[in-house]
Amino acid sequence: MDASAAREPIHLVVNGRARDLAVEPYALLLDVLRDDLDLKGAKRSCDSQVCGACTVLVDGLAVSACTYLAVEADGRSILTVEGLAEGESLHPVQRAFVDAGAVQCGFCTPGMLLTTRALLDENPAPTREDVLHYLRGSLCRCTGYRKIVEAILAAARARGQASAPARVE
Amino acid sequence: MLRPFVLHRPRTAEEACALLARLGEDAAPYAGGTELLLLMKLGLLRPRHLVDVKRVAGFDDIADGVRLSIGAGVTHRTVERSAAVQARCPLMASVARHVGNVRVRNVGTVGGNLAFADPHSDLATLFLALDASVELVSPRGRRELTLAEFVRGPWETARAADELLTSVRLTPWPASTAAAFVKFGVHERPTLGIAVALRLDGSGTGRARVVDARIAIGCVNPCPARAPGAEARLSGVALAELEDVAGEAAALAAASADTADDLYGSADYKREMVAVFVRRALRAAAARARGVAPVAGFPHTIVA
Known part of the structure; x- marks a missing residue:
């Protein structure tokens, strides 16, 4: 095709690392992450913003990478599940999912973890209703959600304790 | 995957309109892409140009x-x-x-x-x-x-x-307006949505009356529609009597609804549901007018 084939330079930060890429205007962020950057954590599943398996954070906001043009990420910071842990040390949200047994087949887990991260950054002390509201559109076909919700509430409690000032008796 | 397109990023509405005028049917305005990109992926829409309106001055104000x-x-x-x-x-x-x-x-x-x-x-x-x-x-x-x-x-x-x-x-209605939006659905998109807004006169909540009512029915019909018969029935009704009249108003709303068969349900089913959910929406609005936060209380139901 004519001018549409022209690649556009984009500069973004992915999991803390600056990246300079050239992408077609019609490239989807999910394909750029998975194919160009070899970050396979975000999954293509429903391909229509319904299931949450491709969730990544763009400047802290959860988006469906399957329906987000890569050029929109220019100048922004992307967090994928690969960027959650610090080295060998799991992120507290990951720790809480492991402890609660909130993972079965694992397909939805990257999206669930990032959705949880966005929720807790926005609302450090969510109620169960807040969690259910935020998880709408994040589908899991194994766990029945109960343990996921428990894990999220536990992660919030752990975070609250970690950030609370030390009590002096 | 998306078919190739050229992405335009005008900075003013004039520029955007000029692009749309020049490119005609070949172009589609684009913002969040939550609807457009889905249909493009399915091949149902095939614009060769997208006009991104997100950078147009004033558009995010x-x-x-x-x-x-x-x-x-x-x-x-x-x-x-x-x-x-x-x-x-x-x-x-x-x-x-x-x-x-x-x-x-x-x-x-x-x-x-x-x-x-x-x-x-x-x-x-x-x-x-x-x-x-x-x-x-x-x-x-x-x-x-x-x-x-x-x-x-x-x-x-x-x-x-x-x-x-x-x-x-x-033009926002006064703060004393009692309003609610109730929706129902088991899929990503709702099966039904009902909006009600009741303008109440100034007297205390105990004696308040509906001076103007708005009921809009959506999702079940080809496009959203008001329910004028139900609105007229509610006019002048005392807040304390709203519960008694809600069923009658809901039946009028259901009778006026142009419900359509689709994957979300049959036209008859939706008509029944309009009656049920208009009643619930009125109840939710009345609860708010009394200072009580309404609760959905039914599965797959959201009270906004």
Whole structure:
């Protein structure tokens, strides 16, 4: 095709690392992450913003990478599940999912973890209703959600304790 | 995968309209992409040019004057969290909180939602009940249409190919207005959405009366519609008697609804549900007027 084939330079930060890429205007962020950057954590599943398996954070906001043009990420910071842990040390949200047994087949887990991260950054002390509201559109076909919700509430409690000032008796 | 297209990023409405005028049917306005990109992936829409309107000056503004004006490029998330919207039209903030899911709300825009005219749009139903209008701009100038004039049918609006939806505007009703939006559905998009707004006279809550009522029915019909018979029935009714009249008003609303068969249910089923949910929406609005937070109380039901 004519001018549409022209690649556009984009500069973004992915999991803390600056990246300079050239992408077609019609490239989807999910394909750029998975194919160009070899970050396979975000999954293509429903391909229509319904299931949450491709969730990544763009400047802290959860988006469906399957329906987000890569050029929109220019100048922004992307967090994928690969960027959650610090080295060998799991992120507290990951720790809480492991402890609660909130993972079965694992397909939805990257999206669930990032959705949880966005929720807790926005609302450090969510109620169960807040969690259910935020998880709408994040589908899991194994766990029945109960343990996921428990894990999220536990992660919030752990975070609250970690950030609370030390009590002096 | 998306078919190749050229992406244009105009900075002014004039520039955007000129592009739309020049490119005609080959172009589509693009903002959050939550509707457009899905249909493009399916090959149902194949524009060779996208005109990104997100950088158009003023498109992401919320202006709080005599009227409340929401720029077409404002996301659902921004509406939900806007102090101005929460103060002047809390129902709008609450409905925005329940659009789609959090990822859709983070990128999807008010203008995109309305311009797409999906029959399952919550916003069109809400704005119809709130007497909102939309502003359109084109090389021929600006014009303002009511929601009823703008939404013509499923996925069909009065917007000309070279016109740009710039904002939605409404005059907020007084703080004493009792309002609720109730929706129901087991799928991603709701099966049914009911908006009610009851303007109450100034006397204390114990003696308040409905002086003006708005009921809009959405999702079940080709495009959202008011229920004038039900609205008339509610006019003058004392808040204390609303429960008694709600069933009758709901039956009138159901009788007037132009329900359609689709994958979400049969026309008959939807008509029954309109009666049920108009009653519930009135009950929720009445509860709010008494200072009680309404609860959904039924599965797959959201009270905004």
